[in-house]
Amino acid sequence: xxxxxxxxxxxxxxxxxxxxxxxxxxxxxxxxxxxxxxxxxxxxxxxxxxxxxxxxxxxxxxxxxxxxxxxxxxxxxxxxxxxxxxxxxxxxxxxxxxxxxxxxxxxxxxxxxxxxxxxxxxxxxxxxxxxxxxxxxxxxxxxxxxxxxxxxxxxxxxxxxxxxxxxxxxxxxxxxxxxxxxxxxxxxxxxxxxxxxxxxxxxxxxxxxxxxxxxxxxxxxxxxxxxxxxxxxxxxxxxxxxxxxxxx
Amino acid sequence: xxxxxxxxxxxxxxxxxxxxxxxxxxxxxxxxxxxxxxxxxxxxxxxxxxxxxxxxxxxxxxxxxxxxxxxxxxxxxxxxxxxxxxxxxxxxxxxxxxxxxxxxxxxxxxxxxxxxxxxxxxxxxxxxxxxxxxxxxxxxxxxxxxxxxxxxxxxxxxxxxxxxxxxxxxxxxxxxxxxxxxxxxxxxxxxxxxxxxxxxxxxxxxxxxxxxxxxxxxxxxxxxxxxxxxxxxxxxxxxxxxxxxxxxxxxxxxxxxxxxxxxxxxxxxxxxxxxxxxxxxxxxxxxxxxxxxxxxxxxxxxxxxxxxxxxxxxxxxxxxxxxxxxxxxxxxxxxxxxxxxxxxxxxxxxxxxxxxxxxxxxxxxxxxxxxxxxxxxxxxxxxxxxxxxxxxxxxxxxxxxxxxxxxxxxxxxxxxxxxxxxxxxxxxxxxxxxxxxxxxxxxxxxxxxxxxxxxxxxxxxxxxxxxxxxxx
Numbered sequence: 107x108x109x110x111x112x113x114x115x116x117x118x119x120x121x122x123x124x125x126x127x128x129x130x131x132x133x134x135x136x137x138x139x140x141x142x143x144x145x146x147x148x149x150x151x152x153x154x155x156x157x158x159x160x161x162x163x164x165x166x167x168x169x170x171x172x173x174x175x176x177x178x179x180x181x182x183x184x185x186x187x188x189x190x191x192x193x194x195x196x197x198x199x200x201x202x203x204x205x206x207x208x209x210x211x212x213x214x215x216x217x218x219x220x221x222x223x224x225x226x227x228x229x230x231x232x233x234x235x236x237x238x239x240x241x242x243x244x245x246x247x248x249x250x251x252x253x254x255x256x257x258x259x260x261x262x263x264x265x266x267x268x269x270x271x272x273x274x275x276x277x278x279x280x281x282x283x284x285x286x287x288x289x290x291x292x293x294x295x296x297x298x299x300x301x302x303x304x305x306x307x308x309x310x311x312x313x314x315x316x317x318x319x320x321x322x323x324x325x326x327x328x329x330x331x332x333x334x335x336x337x338x339x340x341x342x343x344x345x346x347x348x349x350x351x352x353x354x
Numbered sequence: 355x356x357x358x359x360x361x362x363x364x365x366x367x368x369x370x371x372x373x374x375x376x377x378x379x380x381x382x383x384x385x386x387x388x389x390x391x392x393x394x395x396x397x398x399x400x401x402x403x404x405x406x407x408x409x410x411x412x413x414x415x416x417x418x419x420x421x422x423x424x425x426x427x428x429x430x431x432x433x434x435x436x437x438x439x440x441x442x443x444x445x446x447x448x449x450x451x452x453x454x455x456x457x458x459x460x461x462x463x464x465x466x467x468x469x470x471x472x473x474x475x476x477x478x479x480x481x482x483x484x485x486x487x488x489x490x491x492x493x494x495x496x497x498x499x500x501x502x503x504x505x506x507x508x509x510x511x512x513x514x515x516x517x518x519x520x521x522x523x524x525x526x527x528x529x530x531x532x533x534x535x536x537x538x539x540x541x542x543x544x545x546x547x548x549x550x551x552x553x554x555x556x557x558x559x560x561x562x563x564x565x566x567x568x569x570x571x572x573x574x575x576x577x578x579x580x581x582x583x584x585x586x587x588x589x590x591x592x593x594x595x596x597x598x599x600x601x602x603x604x605x606x607x608x609x610x611x612x613x614x615x616x617x618x619x620x621x622x623x624x625x626x627x628x629x630x631x632x633x634x635x636x637x638x639x640x641x642x643x644x645x646x647x648x649x650x651x652x653x654x655x656x657x658x659x660x661x662x663x664x665x666x667x668x669x670x671x672x673x674x675x676x677x678x679x680x681x682x683x684x685x686x687x688x689x690x691x692x693x694x695x696x697x698x699x700x701x702x703x704x705x706x707x708x709x710x711x712x713x714x715x716x717x718x719x720x721x722x723x724x725x726x727x728x729x730x731x732x733x734x735x736x737x738x739x740x741x742x743x744x745x746x747x748x749x750x751x752x753x754x755x756x757x758x759x760x761x762x763x764x765x766x767x768x769x770x771x772x773x774x775x776x777x778x779x780x781x782x783x784x785x786x787x788x789x790x791x792x793x794x795x796x797x798x799x800x801x802x803x804x805x806x807x808x809x810x811x812x813x814x815x816x817x818x819x820x821x822x823x824x825x826x
Contacts, residue, residue: 165452165540186456192539193454204449208365209358220357221455266453 111138112273112306113162118171120157120329131157132168133329139274139308144300146309146320148343150351154329156278159310163196163276164188175273193222197267197275199296201282205251205262212238212247215265226269234269237303241265241295257288264295274306275299281316293319314343325350359463363470369442370471372435372708373527377472377519380428381479382486384515387421389487392509393500425518426596429526430603431647431708436468436530444537452539461534468527469520476519480512563605570598574767581771582782591771595764599653602760606642606649613752614641621744626737629728630744633721641749644717648710648753648802649760652795656761657768663786664769711806714746718810726817735815739807742814746807747800754799758792 120132131154139145139162149155160166162173164180172179180191198204205214215238219226226234238244241261251259260280267275277296281289297319299305309320317323318340325333327350338346363370440447447460494500577591602609611634618631634641718725725738733741766785774782 160540165538189451189454189456191454192452198452204452206446206449208361213361217450218453221450221453221459 109140109142112141112175113139114174115139115158115162116172116174118158118161118173119169120154120161120166121169130329132161134171135326135329135331136171137324137331137334139306140322141274141306142300142304143321144297144307144309144319146311146317146323147326148311148314148317148323148347149326150312150347153326155310155312155326157329158326159276159278159308162308163198164191190222193218194270195273197270197272199260199263199267199275199277199280201279205259205266207251209250210247211243211249211251211254211262214251214262215243215269217266218270230271234265237268238265240298255288256284257291260284260288260292261295264292264299268299268303268305271303272305274308276308276310278310279312280309281311281313286315289316312347314347315340317343356463356466359466359470362463363467369439370467373432373439373468373471373523374475374478375708376428376431376435377475377523378479378482380425380522381476381515381519382483383479384421384425384518385480385483385512386487388509388511388514389483392511393487393491422592422596425522426600429522430600430650432468432523432526433530434647435708436464436527437533440464440531440533444533447534447537448539451537457535457537461528461531464531464534465524465528468530469524471527472520472523473516475523476516479519480515483515484512560605563601563608566597566601566604570594570596570601574598578767578770578774582774584775585772587771587775588768591767595767599650599760599764603646603650606646607638610642610645610649610752610756611638613756614645614748617752617755618744618748621748624740625733626740627744630741630748633717633741633745634748644710644714645749645753645756647708648750648799649757651707652754652757652799653761653764655795656758656792657765659788659791660762660765660785661769661772663788664766664773664783667786668769668773668783707802707806710746710750710802711809714742714749714806714810715813717745718742718814721814722817725814729817738814739811742811743804743807746803746810750799750803750806751796754795758795762787 115135115137118132118135119130122129122131135154135158147155147158157166161168161181164173164183167181171181173181175191175195180188183191192198206217209217213220215234216226225231235244238247241264243258243261243265246254246258246262251262254262260283263280264275267277275296280292280296284292293309293316296307296309300307300321309316311317318338321337323333323335323338323343324331325335325346332350333346335346450460451457491500571594573594574591575594577587577589577594579587580590581587614634615631618627618634621627621631728741729738762785769785770782
């Protein structure tokens with residue numbers, strides 16, 4: 107089954123610094139991120155996986171290359187339009203939960219709408235509340251983030267990302283601050299988002315156990331995509347990581 | 355967006371305590387100036403108090419200048435406070451930017467926050483100011499200094515402090531929140547970095563700083579020259595002084611670090627001293643923010659003290675050449691002016707202290723991980739305490755040195771402008787520098803440094819090495 111790509115990267119390069127201290131974080135990377143799939147980006151620290159995510163999400167500008175949403179190259183957009191793009195097309199889930207401490211759970215989930223000065227339609231709002239229910243948030247909607255456990259906070263972040271029905275969700279080490287059982291729950295939720303709500307999810311991680319939940323795994327090393335494999339079990343992924351480490 | 359603003363105010367009001375205090379102090383001051391002018395007016399109509407026409411004119415001029423200065427200072431301190439609040443909130447701002455908030459919209463929200471806090475401070479300050487004036491009038495009437503003239507306290511003009519507080523706080527909040535636009539969504543991911551000295555230099559729009567300094571200096575000199583003929587020169591000199599001072603404040607990111615470095619060198623070579631020296635220079639913006647409110651306070655204190663000392667010296671000259679009645683009237687006037695000065699000194703010191711405590715706490719808060727690292731590699735609590743204390747001292751001493759130099763200059767200029775037209779003084783004179791005051795300013799700022807470092811030190815020493823090294 108071939109999915110339509112939701113985001114295409116073409117010849118992406120990113121150079122940090124200049125002169126003697128020049129660092130090539132990415133070298134001429136071209137990938138398609140497909141819809142309704144969980145795509146994992148793996149690689150050791152400093153491999154360029156975070157840089158790739160930042161560029162795909164329009165958080166940073168590449169030194170060369172293009173990031174295409176449909177036929178729009180977002181690297182050419184001004185801040186205003188990038189902001190609107192993030193608000194309407196991209197969901198984020200991070201390691202550090204990233205909730206606004208002064209808002210309740212429900213307000214955090216609806217925050218992207220508030221920021222855009224819009225309100226979800228009645229039907230859309232119900233859909234959001236259903237998703238919050240799926241994530242077990244219904245009894246927590248009136249609470250503040252500091253009254254929640256780490257796993258609960260991360261579920262709020264997932265609900266917020268799902269709420270805008272984005273083109274794709276970026277999850278950057280979403281299990282990094284969680285114990286293994288809670289981390290597993292979070293991964294299953296991201297997985298079910300792709301199955302049940304046709305959501306494209308990009309998971310950035312260095313943990314083979316997390317990447318084993320993905321439909322597709324991209325390995326990045328020294329700024330280049332070195333492997334591009336389908337669903338793979340954790341042990342094999344782990345071997346691939348070790349092999350890469352040896353090769354370095 | 356308005357909901358976010360209201361929420362911010364309701365859930366975390368503590369971050370605006372400093373701004374509320376400053377606007378309240380400012381409004382108290384404005385109220386007292388307005389009321390004092392009115393009360394003294396009715397007093398001079400009712401009795402023989404302040405019959406000297408020249409003195410009445412000068413009092414009105416000084417009253418407006420004082421008010422102008424107070425508003426100006428409050429604006430700078432509030433803008434700084436908002437800068438600090440925004441720095442503390444930058445992670446959250448970055449998150450909102452990440453989720454698709456526009457920088458402009460966020461800034462509008464912050465400005466609204468400022469306006470609301472300003473309104474609260476304005477009303478509160480006006481009430482307190484009215485109470486103070488009423489009490490003072492009662493006391494002075496009981497002492498027979500004032501004739502028992504009936505004077506209703508309320509006048510339509512009393513809306514002014516609140517209106518000014520709202521406008522200036524909103525404006526200062528808008529200006530102070532300019533870093534909101536500089537926060538990138540990447541900061542939410544933890545990649546963003548604080549600006550280095552070079553970046554600050556490049557960004558600081560040097561033409562704005564040098565333009566303010568140049569135009570301000572020209573106006574100041576012109577005011578002094580006009581002042582040789584009429585005290586109205588103050589209306590030229592005061593904006594000139596304010597403008598040149600604004601130039602200094604805007605350029606503080608480049609002017610202050612060398613002074614900080616110089617002061618830091620005097621603390622010796624111990625590890626805490628070396629570390630604190632590095633800290634103060636490493637984040638020039640943060641250090642300048644911390645020191646500038648003190649510079650403002652000390653400049654004002656010294657300026658008015660030098661001006662008053664000049665008044666005192668020159669009053670002697672008046673007494674020698676003019677008749678005793680005129681001299682006595684002038685002496686009463688000088689006493690009055692000194693009283694007003696004392697009040698203003700109190701206000702500006704209070705404003706400066708609020709600013710300093712605020713920014714030192716933040717400095718420690720932002721360096722939690724670094725302090726944890728130092729503790730982990732073997733720095734003991736005493737050394738941490740010394741490090742924070744040295745940093746605090748460095749800021750206050752550098753601030754007071756700059757303030758003293760600027761204050762003497764401005765005070766001298768003010769005295770020249772206001773007095774040199776008096777026919778009994780005739781011409782220019784050298785500044786009278788009140789040495790005890792200068793020394794006590796240095797002593798007080800050192801004490802303030804110790805006081806301001808207490809809470810941050812406790813917080814720094816509460817940091818466990820393990821917690822600080824963990825990913826946040």
